[in-house]
Amino acid sequence: MISRARRLAAVALGGALLWLPALTGIAQAAPTRVYSASLAKTAADVKRVAEYWKPDRLKVADKYSPATPGAAADSSSASGASVAGPVPAVSRALAAQSVAASAPRTGTARTMGKVYFRFGSKEYWCSGAAVAAKNRSVVATAGHCAYDARQVRAADYWIFVPNPGLNGETPDGIYVGASISMHEDWSGKGDYDYDYAFVTVHRGFTWVAKDGGYVMQDVGTLQDNVGGLGLDLNKKPGTYTVTPFGYPAGAQPDGTTPFDGKSLKTCPT
Numbered sequence: 001m002i003s004r005a006r007r008l009a010a011v012a013l014g015g016a017l018l019w020l021p022a023l024t025g026i027a028q029a030a031p032t033r034v035y036s037a038s039l040a041k042t043a044a045d046v047k048r049v050a051e052y053w054k055p056d057r058l059k060v061a062d063k064y065s066p067a068t069p070g071a072a073a074d075s076s077s078a079s080g081a082s083v084a085g086p087v088p089a090v091s092r093a094l095a096a097q098s099v100a101a102s103a104p105r106t107g108t109a110r111t112m113g114k115v116y117f118r119f120g121s122k123e124y125w126c127s128g129a130a131v132a133a134k135n136r137s138v139v140a141t142a143g144h145c146a147y148d149a150r151q152v153r154a155a156d157y158w159i160f161v162p163n164p165g166l167n168g169e170t171p172d173g174i175y176v177g178a179s180i181s182m183h184e185d186w187s188g189k190g191d192y193d194y195d196y197a198f199v200t201v202h203r204g205f206t207w208v209a210k211d212g213g214y215v216m217q218d219v220g221t222l223q224d225n226v227g228g229l230g231l232d233l234n235k236k237p238g239t240y241t242v243t244p245f246g247y248p249a250g251a252q253p254d255g256t257t258p259f260d261g262k263s264l265k266t267c268p269t
Contacts, residue, residue, distance in 0.1 A: 033183075034181050034183065035187040037153075037179065038154065038178075038179050039176075039179055039199070040202065049159060049176045050176060052157045055207050058161075061125060061168060062262050065124055065125075066249045067117075109163070110163055110172070110227060111130040111131075111162065111227055111228060112162065112245050112264055113172075114126065114161050115139065115146070115158065115160050115199075116158075117145070117155035117177075124145075126141055126142055127245075129141075129229055130162060130223060131198070132223065132230050132231065136222060137200055137201050137222050139222070140197075140199075141199065142196060143182050143186040143195040146158060146180045147180055149190030155177075158176070158177035160174075160175045160177070160199070160201055166262055170207075172204070172219075172226050173204030173219040175204045177200070177201055180198070180199050181197065181198045181199075181200070182197040182198070203219075205217055205218055205219055243266060244267050245265070245266050
């Protein structure tokens with residue numbers, strides 16, 4: 001893993017391990033600029049995304065390709081998502097603050113999950129995690145799991161499913177993405193040293209069978225349901241412990257494929 005991404009410890013290489021809970025920032029002489037992009041802004045947008053991810057589609061979602069940094073996005077259909085735009089810079093004093101963790105109900109794994117989304121006409125998935133935030137509604141994942149820097153567009157139909165079941169179950173809800181916050185060097189340059197993103201999500205819901213179909217049932221905010229991992233900023237390398245969690249998939253360097261991406265794994269560091 002590249003050195004800066006190792007220090008940030010927030011990179012989820014599509015289907016690879018998401019490095020948490022030590023999401024660290026880097027102190028710089030000047031404040032970095034954060035870029036944002038819209039996902040589902042309105043109630044109509046949320047409904048459109050929700051309707052796309054009905055239970056039948058979720059049951060086969062693990063068969064989709066895990067997104068990887070080098071994978072070329074399918075451009076056969078245009079995305080309706082907004083192009084990234086700047087938001088005010090964050091001061092060093094504010095960026096240096098840490099957000100305390102909100103304890104999950106049943107352990108660290110409860111905060112972990114998968115993000116599902118589409119670029120063009122092809123669906124993908126990645127690892128992701130709920131993180132502690134004042135709005136109680138933030139997911140950390142890789143930048144390429146939410147925004148295609150080469151085509152300058154955000155993903156379509158983006159959702160987060162914490163603690164997903166093996167057959168499409170969503171015991172802790174489905175959370176539709178509202179907006180992405182990312183480093184300008186990812187959105188503008190596609191620099192993989194900055195391949196990380198934080199996605200604000202809407203209130204969660206589950207599908208409930210009714211009269212031969214399904215209706216949406218509100219389940220509240222993400223952090224209220226699964227807790228949130230803490231953000232620890234501006235730590236020096238070697239002064240913290242990192243525990244990698246995620247849903248590994250894809251071939252290993254020797255060509256073997258020991259992981260299918262369906263089960264949460266951890267590994268020693």
